[in-house]
Amino acid sequence: MAIKYGRPIELREVSRREGTAVPHALDLTVRPRRNRKAEWARRMVRENVLTTDDLIWPLFLIDGNNKREQVTSMPGVERLSVDQAVREAERAMKLTIPCLALFPYTDPSLRDEEGSEATNPDNLVCQAVRAIKKEFPEIGxxxxxxxxxxxxHGHDGLISDGKILNDETVAVLVRQALVQAEAGCDIIAPSDMMDGRVAAIRDGLDRSGLLDVQIMAYAAKYASAFYGPFRDAIGSAKTLTGDKRTYQMDSANTDEALREVELDIAEGADMVMVKPGMPYLDVVRRVKDTFAMPTFAYQVSGEYAMIAAAANNGWLDGERAMMESLLAFKRAGADGVLSYFAPKVAEKLRSQG
Ligand SMILES: NCC(=O)CCC(=O)O
Ligand SMILES: [Mg+2]
Incomplete structure (x- = not known):
């Protein structure tokens, strides 16, 4: 057969229809445009749909009260004090967004070589988890x-002689995961790309009786230029020395992504993630097809910034580009997407009924 699915070409009866009612009609039996002729017809054959269940909404936190600070390189995204984050959690609940992701802007006076604030049970993230869970225990x-x-230094791990230490970092990450889980966090998402961290964190959680805390592993995280605005948002852009290529993946590789994902699944990940998103949809597809695991993608800050900037310049229709970019993740096989557009997308989906 010439084609694998659908109507076999060899079996098609080609008939020259003399004297058709429409002058100049081409002799076409198959006209794919028929299925696109009206909105109702397009809805009937639509293969992928985006719903609010597909969204994870990342929020940036900042110390203070009743404070909202615009992130310059991410128009429409703000850093929020904990009370304001609680208000956004309420908005997420109303919009039926299932899950929030929390990222802190840590005051420079609290940053040190070891990242010791990460393991402070009263750090900004833990405060926000407690405050949100108190008012809205049903949101993830x-x-x-x-x-x-x-x-x-802006690196994800401990440094010695300019080298990012793996095993020593993992020990700190386990403590960080534990303070977050003890504060009430539902999903621990290691984004550091150290080897062996998923197994170590799973072990740490289980030993503390935190058996139900899930792990979503940033399994295939690439060293990417698209993280620029995020580093602005959390205040690590200016401090970062060098790059992250000794731990994050080379953007040339996809087989390696499968090996990384396989390891994280074997180590106990409940869900896996590919990051960034849109430039790596081929990786999302391969991961989903290979492992059939809950697979997420992160539409990162640079992807958000590109669409927002072009829209603000009137260079593209921002709302349509946003919806199309999110649907692309579904088409590639993602079960969900972390996106700074989440509340806007959810509002749009609601307005469409
Ligand atoms: N660990 C979380 C990120 O690195 C986010 C990157 C981004 O949004 O650019
Ligand atoms: Mg790994």
Whole structure:
């Protein structure tokens, strides 16, 4: 057969229809446009749909009260004091967004070489988890595990002689995961790309009786230029020395992504993630097809910034580009997307009924 699915071409009866009612009609039996002729018809054959269940909404936190600070490189995204984060959690609940992800802007005076604020049970993230869970226990909360918001050098791990230490870092990450889980975090999301951290964190959680805390592993996280605005948002852009290529993946590789994902699943990850998103949809597809695990993608800050900036310049229709970019993740096989557009997307989906 010439085509694998659908109507076999060889079996098609090609008939020259003399004297059709429409002058100049091409002799076409198959006209794919028929299924696109009206909105109702397009809805009937639509293969992928985006719903609010697909959304995870990342929020940036800042110390203070009743405070909202615009992130310059992410128009429409703000850093929020804990009370304001609680208000956004309420908005998420109303919009039926299932889960929030929390990222702190740590005051520079609290940053040090070891990222010790990461393991403070009263740090900004833990305060926000407690405050949100108190008012809205039904919403899911995901916490990132990595040291970059807390280190004076902006790296995700401990450094010695310019080298990011793996095993020593993992020990700190386990403590970070534990303070977050004890504060009430539902999903621990290690984003550091150290080897062996998923197994160590799972072990740490289980030994503390935190058997139900899930792990979403940033399993295939690439060293990417698209994280620029995020580093602005958490205040690590200026402090970061060098790059992260000794721990985050080379953007040239996809087989390696499968090996990384396989390891994290074997170590106990409940869900896996590919990051960034849109430039890596091929990786999302391969991961989903290979492992059939709950697979998430992160539409990162640079992807958000590109669409927002072009829209603000009138260069593209921002709302349509936003919806199309999110649907693309579903088409690639993602079960959900972390996106700074989450509340806007949810509002749009609601307005469409
Ligand atoms: N660990 C979380 C991130 O690195 C987020 C990156 C981004 O949004 O650019
Ligand atoms: Mg790994």
């Amino acid at each position: 909360i995901l916490c990132d595990v990595a040291l970059d918001p807390f280190t004076s």
